[in-house]
Amino acid sequence: MKTKHNDEFMKMKAEMEEGRRINAELCQAAEPILNILHAATAESNTSSLQSVIEHLQSAPIRLKKIILESASVACGQTLAVIKSLYPKFDLEPITSGYAEGTTDEKALELLDQVDGMAQVMAEEDNV
Secondary structure, three states: OHHHHHHHHHHHHHHHHHHHHHHHHHHHHHHHHHHHHOOOOOOOOOOOHHHHHHHHHHHHHHHHHHHHHHHHHHHHHHHHHHHHHOOOOOOHHHHHOOOOOOOHHHHHHHHHHHHHHHHHHHOHHHO
């Protein structure tokens, strides 16, 4: 009977150790992502499993914010380049999107036409 309990205890202990190992691996793997999405704080972003869970749960919102900020900067730089080349050009209509009557197919065609230029402008040295 004592051997049976000892075996069960040893099995539970091994499972706990495996759980701790997996927890440590998860925290270690998540750390670079969390450090990018969440500015480093006084304590590590992976100081505990609870901290990792909280940071990962907020990651989609934080990532969306980062993407929107990046898109805004890129659009602003592009509009500034256009304004520098064509200072008299009224940029205000651009905020309304495509011209009325532009079909989805035409929009895709226009995107294809400017894709190469967009790639060039996206490089850091060009803007």
